[in-house]
Amino acid sequence: MADPQLKKGDTVRYVGSLVPAMTGKVGTVDAGHTRNSWVSVAFDGVSGRYARSNLELVARSAGPAPADGARLFNCCAYEAAPDWKQFERLELAGCVDDTSEPGHTIGLQPASKAEFFTIYGRFPEPDGTCEAITDIRDAREALVVAAELALLSRLPVIVHPTLGDC
Structure with a gap:
């Protein structure tokens, strides 16, 4: 059974029926959903999105990932750039940690509360969900990073x- 509180860096095993069992590292966990959530996992260096229900926790991350790539891709598997072709746009939003559900966040927060x-x-639709690419602590720095990612x-x-209140 899938662990509902997977976090970046955790080691997981794919236990779905589509392909043989594989082990990999969690890059990001889709925030805001408890059922039908998607998790970005890198298996043999190839990152993909998997239903959380098809993943089994093998080992917890020992701590934060190394600083390489941390500025632009700190929510991506191996802090590497995602496949940009899968997205229709980028979005920047303020967030807070969801204290009622560890490992999840609440988005669309004003800068003063984020x-x-x-x-x-x-x-793109019909999926329409999103995947976190990077987290930034400062609102103005987030605007700079968003511009860099748009150019990239x-x-x-x-x-x-x-x-609007930043």
């Missing part, structure tokens, strides 16, 4: 109106 800022890649990915960026 604990950190996340830049997401938005998947050649994707448009939406800065959510809730950040």
Whole structure:
């Protein structure tokens, strides 16, 4: 059974029926959902999105990931750039940790209340969900990083109106 509180760096085993069992590292966990959540996992260096229900926790992360790639891709598996073709745009939003559900966040927070800022890649409809690319502590630095990621990915960026007070 899948662990509902997977976090970045955890080692997981794929136990779904589509492919043989594999072991890999968690990059990101889709925030805000308890059922049908998606987790970014790198198996043999190839990152993909997997249903949380198909993943079994093998070992907890010993701590934060190394600083390499931390500024632009700290929510991605191995802190490497995602496949930009899978996204239709980038989004920047203020976030707070969800104290009622460890490992999850609540987005669309005003800058004055946000604990950190996340830049997401938005998947096209009909999926329409998003995947966290990086977390930044400072609102102005998040704007700079969002611009860098837009140039790198050649994707448009939406800065959510809730950040208007930064």
